[in-house]
Amino acid sequence: MLEVSVKKELEGFSLDVQFISEAKSVALFAPSGSGKSLTLQAIAGLLKPDEGRIKVVDRVFFDSSKRFFLPPQKRRVGYLFQDYALFPHMTVWENVSYGCRDEKRVEEVLKMLEIQDIRNRFPREISGGQKQRVALARALAFEPKVLLLDEPFSALHKSLKLELYKRLREVVGEFSIPMVLVTHDFDEVFELTDYVVIMEKGEVKQTGVPVEVFFNPIDGKVAKLLGHQSFLSGKVVFVMDGYVEVRLGDRRKQILRAKNFPEDLKEGENVFVSILPFAVALNPLEDSVKISAVVKDIFREKDKSVVILDLGGDVVLHLPFSLSPNYIIEKGREADFYLSPSCISVFRRCYEKES
Ligand SMILES: Nc1ncnc2c1ncn2[C@@H]1O[C@H](COP(=O)(O)OP(=O)(O)OP(=O)(O)O)[C@@H](O)[C@H]1O
Incomplete structure (x- = not known):
């Protein structure tokens, strides 16, 4: 379902990440500065690897051996960040429908994430948890082929996180979207994913089912x-x-x-x-x-x-x-x-x- 092989030499940092997972939801778990976000950027097409191959479900995004690079706008990737990245001058409705002409779909995701009632508010008028739900709704509205989440919940309170985990599990299941989650929090790995890739200094150290990895760390x-x-x-x-x-x-x-x-x-x-x-x-x-x-x-x-x-x-x-x-x-x-x-x-x- 997800095949990632990425080599990239940056000034002062080498990324050399390889894993293949059949799971629908994959976590990239590592200390700060290990290359998790860079790996996500490579999947999104925002970072062009020097070498490698990236395949999501049945679509090849990148294959250096065939000199193939699918541009980011054609990958249909839903990207979610810690800082929400909402447009401040647009209402919730405008944010969610940005890039999606299908009003029925917009209504569906607003309903699913229970944010219909705040549709006319601006980002400054809603809470952190609501902002993240709006950001998730916007990512889902344009029918992504894969959801990439870069520590989207790290700024939120524990009880809000639990609520959002539940919503995320529901929407990802309902729309059947594969997901790659970058996180520092192993509870989040357990809650949301079926496969974990543990990284260190730009390389993969261990992969597997979260519970098995947790009880059998390699070192x-x-x-x-x-x-x-x-x-x-x-x-x-x-x-x-x-x-x-x-x-x-x-x-x-x-x-x-x-x-x-x-x-x-x-x-x-x-x-x-x-x-x-x-x-x-x-x-x-x-x-x-x-x-x-x-x-x-x-x-x-x-x-x-x-x-x-x-x-x-x-x-x-x-x-x-x-x-x-x-x-x-x-x-x-x-x-x-x-x-x-x-x-x-x-x-x-x-x-x-x-x-
Ligand atoms: N464009 C770039 N050019 C050179 N080095 C970069 C570039 N982008 C990131 N880096 C470096 O690559 C390393 C990995 O960065 P990355 O953001 O992928 O780490 P991370 O595991 O996501 O960390 P964090 O959890 O802190 O977000 C860091 O040392 C970072 O400074």
């Missing part, structure tokens, strides 16, 4: 980017069907069991383990693993307690507030926890080891 850098917090080093002592056991490098030789690990992992390999904050199991289930560790600190938050354990490195665990009274946990004392192997990931390289 500590990606894990950190995805929000993993607790990293420990250890050695694989046992590989079995669906599990590995890792002996931590700490004094007590604690064994951890993990369900997320590279397929070709071998016994004896030195690895890194990430324990996710929500790894605490409610009960000592059959496959959960018991750890005993000194509590270094506890922070009470609105809905949870954040506990920092010393396991030869700091391990951050979240305890739901409702469960906290069941635990006898005190700063400076040893406590026992059961961890679920499905919330423990093993990978080969950690961030400290990389340049």
